[in-house]
Amino acid sequence: MTRPLRPMMEPPAERTRDFKGSATRLLRRLVPQRGLTATVLLLGIGGIALGVVGPRILGHATDLLFNGVIGRELPAGLSKAEAVEQARARGDTTFADLLSGMDVVPGRGVDFDAVGRTLLLALGLYLVAALLIWLQARLLNVVVQRTMVAMRADVEAKVHRLPLSYFDTRQRGEVLSRVTNDVDNIQSSLSMTIAQLLTSILTVVAVLAMMLTISPLLTGITVVVVPLSLWATRTIARRSQKLFVAQWRNTGRLNAHIEETYSGFTVVKTFGHRAHAEDRFRDLNDDVYEASVGAQFLSGLVGPVTTFIGNISYVAVAVVGGLQVATGQITLGGIQAFIQYVRQFNQPLTQVASMYNTMQSGIASAERVFDLLDADEQVPDPPVPARVPDRAAGRVEFEHVHFGYRPGTPVISDLSLVAEPGSTVAIVGPTGAGKTTLVNLLMRFYEVDSGRILIDGVDITTMSRHDVRSRIGMVLQDTWLFGGTIYDNIAYGRPDATEDEVIAAATAAHVDRFVHTLPDGYATRVNDDGGNVSAGEKQLITIARAILARPHLLILDEATSSVDTRTEVLIQQATAELRRDRTSFIIAHRLSTIRDADVILVMEAGRIVESGTHDDLLARHGEYWAMTRA
Known part of the structure; x- marks a missing residue:
């Protein structure tokens, strides 16, 4: 089970560091789709x-x-002005004022043909408007999905450009949460909010223009409460913002715990930590619950508050508008249209306020993803990488190499060694001596602080990482098998290999011996966490994979440390076949596995303190001799 590295992780922020900047950066990712975006806008x-x-x-x-x-109620033959004068003469001033603001013809009833044509026109406009909005939604969905495809591709490419140190200092589940949960949350937030934002902004502008053509006074009454709505929204949003950040931070921690527990489920069960794991899960789950409930509760207040403030203006418009109709300053149809516009004006503001929680959640996730995208990358390959000849001998040289995982804490100090072509170099020493670090530097998982590492005289920093790693085969203590068949796992070493070559590699690694005892043979499905093959058999599969890859150099890192004696013999036979005519580095605690090495290096505190053959080192009665007696 991977031990959490919480002390090395950067503490997450309690609130979004730059909400506006992150939102702007997210919107800028729509620029590649500017053609479709312009169509959506139109x-x-x-x-x-x-x-x-x-x-x-x-x-x-x-x-x-x-x-x-x-x-119809007025006498025919009168003009409108005469009808108004008669009303005033009767003392009916209110009716006279109402009549003066109307386009009425005394004696003429309802023109139902004109009414019908007007209603059909309205219906036609609404149908066309609905069609345009539907097309807009469809195209906007395409824009969002293409944008998210590009973001996922960027995240995937970024992961491959990150140095190993990035993953060594973070929990795997937390990184996975950024790559999966946060990206999915950005997609759902964009899909839900961007269309509503666009529609709301356009609606507010258009409605405001139409209201001004009807009554500037009523428009002013409607607009005067907008600052109050914005103030209420901002006040609530500032309180809920940090809770959304906490929600997704806690979700990442919960996922990290789940991934860690499930990956090491056997260890958890064996050491009786089920109750502790469940308690830890409940604590983390409660953290997610509390942050989520708080964030949703506070952000959920925005809608009701803005609706209440909007209704204040609605009531004021109804009262003042009624008085204007009565005094003939506006027609009944005009006030009816204006009241509809007030609803249309307030509705987008309320909707934007109500979905502010979704916006905040999406921006919180976007910031976590942008943190990953902005993380320091490994040193790029040179523009014109050097190449080692394909028929190179396989000479490896370390020249005065210095390295530390942290500044000021050296792990390797002024180390120099030479591995001659075709030789086997064994590296031994206590835990923390720097044995595995040598492998990490040779593979360019980490870059040296100073000094050089050369393969056949070529500095590996002048080569592409792919070229370096394609020449090296690794068999580690921790086996890694993906979910697939045994055949697929072996063929992973060289995908273009023929079936005969895969079988030959399996036979050389003694995989063929146990595969035929399985019901499905090479088609048996396995994975890294279990299945129907033992730990030793998994190790043999990884050795077969390395044999198939035909590497120029070979690294065996504690390849036999977790298997029984009989399987160890088989692995030693398989690795002996693998090491033939190859420069090999063997890291081992079991000294019995390195007796036949051409040279044995004894490391201590990042330095080589002894070197020689097995017999030479025993004769010196030094560190190696002491290790054999331990």
Whole structure:
């Protein structure tokens, strides 16, 4: 089970460090889709413009009906001005004021043909507007999905460019949470919010323009409460923002614990830590629950608060508008249309406020993903990498190498060694002596602080990492098998290998011996955590994979430390076949596995303190001799 490295992890921020900057950066990722984005914008403008005109046309239909009803009650043959004068003469000033603001013809009833044409026009506009908005939604979905495909590709490419130190200092589940949960949350947030934001902004602008054409006074009453809504939204959002950051930070911690527990489930069960693991899970789950409930509760207040503030303006418009209708300053259809516009004006503001929680959640996830994308990368390969000849001998040389995982804490100090072509170099020493670090430096998992490592006279820092690693085969203490068949796992070493070559590698590694005892043979499915093969058999599969790869150099890192004596013999036979005519490095605690090495290096505190053959080192009665007696 991977031990958590919490002390080495950077403490996460309690709130989004730059909400505006992260949101802007997220929106900039839509730029590659600017053609479709422009089309989406134009469709949105067209659809909303047609939809906004609708209430004004319906208001005109109301005026036609109302004018007809009033006109039918007036004596025919009078003009509108005469009808108004008669009303004033009777002392009916209110009716006279109402009549003066109407387009009425005394004696004429309702023009139902005109009303029908007006309603059909409104219906047609609404249908076209709906079609444009539907097309906008479809295209916007394409824009978002393409953007997320590009982001996932960027994240995947970034992961491969990150140095090994990035993963060594973070829990695997937490990194996985950024790559999966946070990216998925960004996608859902974009899908839910960007369309609503675009529609809301366009709707507010269009509705505001239409309201001004009806009544600037009523428009002012409607707009005056907007700052109050914005203030309320900002106040609530600032309180909930840090809870959304905590929600996704705690989700990452929970995922890390789950991944860690499931990966080491056998160890958890063996040492009786089930109760502890469950308690830890409950604590982390409670942290996610508390942060999520708090964030959703606070952000959920935004909608009701903004709705209440919007209703204040709605009531004020209804009262003042009614007085204006009564005084003839505005028609009944006009106030009807304006009230509809007030609803249309307040609705986008309320919707944007209500989905602010989704926006905050998405931006919190975006910031976590951007942190990954902004992480320091490994040193890039040279523009024109050097190459080792394909028929190179396989000479490896370390020249005065210095290295430390942390500044000021050296692990390797002024180390020099030469591995001659075809030789076997064994490296022994106590835990922490720097044995595995040598392998990490040779593979360029880490870069040396100073000094050089050369393969056949070529500095590996002048080569591409792919070229370096393609020449090296590794068999580690911890086996790694992916979910697939035994055949697929062996063929992973060289995907273009023929079936005969795969079988030959399996036979050389003694895999063929136990495969035929399995019901499905080479088609038996295995994985790294279990299945129907033992730990030793898994190790043999990894050796077969290395044999198939035909590496120029070979690294065996504690390849037999976790197997029984009989399997160890088989692995030694397999590795002996693998080491033939190859420069090999063997890291081992079991000294019995390195007796036949051409040279044995004894390391202590990052330095080589002894070197020689097995017999030479025993004769010196030094560190190696002491290790054989331990």
